[in-house]
Amino acid sequence: MSAITSADIDKINDILQKNKTLPGAMLPILHAIQDELGFVPDESVPMIASALNQSRAEVHGVISFYHHFLTKKPGQHQISICRAESCQSMGSGALESKIKQRLKLDYHQTSADGQYSLSPVYCLGNCACSPAIRINDDIHGEMTMEKFENLLDSMVTFNLELK
Amino acid sequence: MNTKSPVNQKRIFVSLDTTAISKGSNKIAAHISHLLSEETEICATLVRNGSRGMFWLEPLVEIETPLGRVAYGPVTEKDVVDIITAESLNGITDHPLCLGLTEELPWMKSQQRLTFARVGLIDPIDVDSYISHQGFDGLKNALTQTPQEIVSQIKDSGLRGRGGAAFPTGIKWQTVLDTPDQQKYIVCNADEGDSGTFADRMLMEGDPLVLIEGMIIAGIAVGATQGYIYLRSEYPQAHKILNQAIAQAKTAGYLGKNICDSQHSFELEVRLGAGAYICGEETSLLESLEGKRGLVRAKPPLPAIEGLFGQPTVVNNVISLASVPIILSRGSEYYRDFGIGRSRGTLPIQLAGNVARAGLLELAFGISLKELLNDYAGGCKTKKPIRSVQVGGPLGAYLPASQWDTQLDYEAFSKIGAVLGHGGIVVFDDSVNMAAQARFAMEFCVVESCGKCTPCRIGSVRGVEVIDKIIEADANSDQKQQSRILLHDLCDTMEFGSLCAMGGMTPFPVRSAINYFPEDFGFSATGQPSDKQSANEECDK
Known part of the structure; x- marks a missing residue:
């Protein structure tokens, strides 16, 4: 179970109150929770079920169906590598192995220090600048290991500034 | 044309399209903005537009001059100061990145831009700018017509679903029009998951109002008052721009109750998908919109008769809906020609x-x-x-x-x-390994199958295994030949036994790879065709 605070519970309740009467409210609710907390915690499942008058199994079924919803807290920097054909044509296969090696992570893993999560994605719609990766909401095209190293450097700098 | 800027205020355009941003257009825009605030003798405003679609030239900077828009690209931050000058606001310069007039570039000049007419030309969320470029002309015409007249025009135009299935759009609309019900829906399928495609994204980022107009017209035509745009979650920029455009359209009286003072009402909302490729299939999309797992529905009933929440629903792709306004404004014959x-x-x-x-x-x-x-x-x-x-x-x-x-x-x-x-x-x-591509096609189906029907759910797993066996087996071995026959049978089962195109079409890339590039699988290129597709081709000859 993930540890979430009572403030998080309040946020979830707020989201449920605001959205539960929408037609087809499930996905908007799950998106709002993940946008707020970074993931959809297990604790929210019975809350959502009760608000939408559905079973916990139904809620779990929806969460587990969609690749986008995370049930564990992801790293601070969520890195997704496009695995689709257009990026393959520009060498994403080799890039993918190198990035995995560099971060010492496989797909669906988060680094021990909580800095990075790695996931596959199937098309970012940036096929004119393959290979593409996404870091949080930012898409980067024509990716090379050199560019990737620079991006990693810039993320570290950003963290230091925060402190 | 230029309705907003003060007189003599020239405009400089830098794209806010996702791909342009991925190439650095936001940095260029920030740089230009800073320069314009510093250099008082350069009198110009910065406009963020959609992309012209020439991505090898992004970040592209376009400067409005008395001759027309002059393009520079690809621009780096250090080029900005040399490009944005008093001279460049007056015409074509000899700067090495100057490409001449945008409209005269061979890529632009040879096109027939109907649906994308405004993409890259206007500020995407500015309703006035949209109207000054023939925006809402189609809607105006639609408001003077009966629903049947609108539907007939779409039928006559020959427009077919641009999402891939190519089903005649007008026939879908006719079915919904002919199905009486209190509540009908217009659903825009903006779950553009295919690799190598970005037209929907470019349109939503570059001219979202044309999609909104197309959906309003569809609503009037079939009697629907609620629309949803089901957008994939991988498109955050399109999400932002669509929401801004919807808000602007609402303020201007094009959405909501009594559109343009008519008796028609239409509400529109963007709903986000969640990373499931299968939700681009229309019935899976509807399940997802209803808040469920995106499991494909059996057809019939057709969505046009029992669609979203069991009500008659038009489900159309972004480009299909965005092509509606020009058909209504210029006539079905113009489009059909x-x-x-x-x-x-x-x-x-x-x-x-x-x-x-x-x-x-x-x-x-x-x-x-x-x-x-x-x-x-x-x-x-x-x-x-x-x-x-x-x-x-x-x-x-x-x-x-x-x-x-x-x-x-x-x-x-x-x-x-x-x-x-x-x-x-x-x-x-020529560095591509087609056996690896065929394997990936099956692997993709493993990851993205909704799991409802066996040929797709299990067939794709077996497909990966059997392709591995083909690749690993010794050339000319019995096992290699037998695995090829097995793959062929498996492809037949998937193609004819799956509920939707996911399992039904995964065999297309697999079959074509092994038929046209057998050497990559360790077969001789001149071997007998052992597959249905090649056999059919032989018959055709």
């Missing part, structure tokens, strides 16, 4: 992957693949020979050079066992 055979109008073509010039161009149906690959794409980016192209996304066939004479036309593609799909073309150079 473009194209060939039963493929009428224009197709936004996306050149992607390993090409020298990647981007979007809109052309009438009928151009050959070869012309696109040579004249527009300019060959491979890696300067190696093109070996294979995949048309129509991950469920489309891989085509060898011998088939590049095929014209872009739904029927011509279907004749060679391929699909035109959403018009995405992904190019591979």
